[in-house]
Amino acid sequence: MTTNTPATRNAADHPLHTTPFTARADAREVIEGVDLTGRRAVVTGGASGIGAETVRALAEAGAEVTVATRRPETAEPLVRELAAVDGAGPVRTAPLDLSDLTSVDAFVRNWRGPLDILVANAGIMALPERTLTSRGWETQLATNYLGHFALATGLHPSLRAAGSARIVAVSSGAHLNAPFDFDDPHFEHRPYDPWTAYGQSKSAGVLLVAGARRWAADGITANALNPGYVLTNLQRHLDDDTMRAFGVMDDDGNVTPLPYYKTPAQGAATSVLLAASPLLEGVTGRYFEDNQEAPIVTDAEDPTGGVAAHAVDPAAADRLWEYATQALRTP
Numbered sequence: 517m518t519t520n521t522p523a524t525r526n527a528a529d530h531p532l533h534t535t536p537f538t539a540r541a542d543a544r545e546v547i548e549g550v551d552l553t554g555r556r557a558v559v560t561g562g563a564s565g566i567g568a569e570t571v572r573a574l575a576e577a578g579a580e581v582t583v584a585t586r587r588p589e590t591a592e593p594l595v596r597e598l599a600a601v602d603g604a605g606p607v608r609t610a611p612l613d614l615s616d617l618t619s620v621d622a623f624v625r626n627w628r629g630p631l632d633i634l635v636a637n638a639g640i641m642a643l644p645e646r647t648l649t650s651r652g653w654e655t656q657l658a659t660n661y662l663g664h665f666a667l668a669t670g671l672h673p674s675l676r677a678a679g680s681a682r683i684v685a686v687s688s689g690a691h692l693n694a695p696f697d698f699d700d701p702h703f704e705h706r707p708y709d710p711w712t713a714y715g716q717s718k719s720a721g722v723l724l725v726a727g728a729r730r731w732a733a734d735g736i737t738a739n740a741l742n743p744g745y746v747l748t749n750l751q752r753h754l755d756d757d758t759m760r761a762f763g764v765m766d767d768d769g770n771v772t773p774l775p776y777y778k779t780p781a782q783g784a785a786t787s788v789l790l791a792a793s794p795l796l797e798g799v800t801g802r803y804f805e806d807n808q809e810a811p812i813v814t815d816a817e818d819p820t821g822g823v824a825a826h827a828v829d830p831a832a833a834d835r836l837w838e839y840a841t842q843a844l845r846t847p
């Protein structure tokens with residue numbers, strides 16, 4: 517365990533939040549000794565990858581966890597596994613397809629009582645072709661951002677009722693290269709690019725937590741994070757050439773992580789830290805990676821880490837909140 521040297525978020529702002537946990541800490545380690553009995557959590561996309569490890573750590577710490585998934589049957593093995601763990605909180609599944617507002621509305625309608633933790637984890641990456649939802653929304657933006665916006669705003673009364681709820685948005689380093697394009701978010705006029713679409717949706721996720729500062733008086737905090745590189749189902753839309761270019765596939769088609777890749781449990785650590793660690797009590801509107809708050813960086817620096825200035829700009833956050841609110845209202 518190491519402590520980061522204090523750094524500055526930007527010249528006029530506060531020192532970055534640090535924790536004693538390294539990039540290699542796993543999800544259990546970052547909340548060791550924390551008792552979440554009686555706390556209620558929702559983890560979207562909690563049936564696989566980073567989400568499943570987030571569910572495991574929260575439930576093992578005693579939380580009541582709802583695995584929100586578009587394919588509830590895929591979460592059943594995890595539910596059975598955790599039901600057999602002594603002291604684990606109850607885990608259940610609930611159907612949720614973030615690309616379909618009817619499904620999001622049904623999830624919200626069926627939710628009862630307060631909600632302490634919302635982990636907006638589900639995501640899809642780099643769809644090769646431009647695909648649209650029934651509302652005409654680009655599918656990555658619809659799933660990764662607009663669906664989560666609808667979910668968070670729909671669950672706002674339940675988050676407020678919890679008194680000190682936390683929202684956690686799982687973003688990605690891919691946000692660094694793709695500001696939200698207010699003129700053409702769905703690639704109607706510019707050429708579609710799978711990585712720009714993914715990155716834009718992940719910038720939107722960071723802006724969502726910046727916009728959620730309007731809920732501070734309700735005791736709600738919201739933070740975003742980059743989990744780091746993890747081999748999961750997320751890479752399903754990448755072809756073999758792209759996997760080889762990333763260095764994770766050999767000539768025989770075997771897929772192996774590079775040394776700096778994390779395990780899913782390590783990838784889930786920053787989510788769990790933000791969701792439940794007392795170290796982050798009251799912290800809001802920030803972006804973390806490797807279990808530390810990351811500095812703001814500018815495009816001119818050609819950054820490989822940190823959070824882009826375009827993703828934490830309060831004016832952009834408010835404009836995006838308004839855009840999403842209008843988009844949800846438009847049939």
Ligand SMILES: NC(=O)c1ccc[n+]([C@@H]2O[C@H](COP(=O)([O-])OP(=O)(O)OC[C@H]3O[C@@H](n4cnc5c(N)ncnc54)[C@H](OP(=O)(O)O)[C@@H]3O)[C@@H](O)[C@H]2O)c1
Pocket residue numbers: 560561562563564565566567584585586587590612613614615616636637638639640641659686687688689742743744745746747748749750751
């Ligand atoms: N892995 C990495 O290297 C990496 C790096 C940076 C950021 N991230 C982010 O980490 C998060 C978790 O990804 P992961 O790596 O753990 O990948 P994963 O195993 O593919 O998990 C993504 C989850 O999202 C769910 N999902 C996809 N579309 C959905 C929809 N329309 N409605 C509801 N759920 C949906 C998937 O469910 P199905 O099984 O039904 O598809 C899956 O359970 C994502 O937001 C991703 O962008 C990952």
